[in-house]
Amino acid sequence: MKLDSALLREAKILAAEQGTSISAMLAEQLEQVVRRESGYERARKRALARLREGMNLQWKKPLSRDELHER
Numbered sequence: 001m002k003l004d005s006a007l008l009r010e011a012k013i014l015a016a017e018q019g020t021s022i023s024a025m026l027a028e029q030l031e032q033v034v035r036r037e038s039g040y041e042r043a044r045k046r047a048l049a050r051l052r053e054g055m056n057l058q059w060k061k062p063l064s065r066d067e068l069h070e071r
Contacts, residue, residue: 015022
């Protein structure tokens with residue numbers, strides 16, 4: 001894939017304004033994407049494991065109508 005010359009020019013200007021290089025800007029952005037995505041994937045796996053394991057909600061069978069009226 002080749003970068004558009006106008007995009008490359010704007011990136012150079014932006015990098016110069018920030019006192020950095022295009023390479024450093026790209027590295028920072030890639031790091032953020034990887035960190036965000038890997039964090040999401042870990043959270044997703046934990047959530048799916050919890051769903052498979054289930055939770056003890058201490059559910060009890062509801063009383064019948066007759067049992068309720070015995071009280």
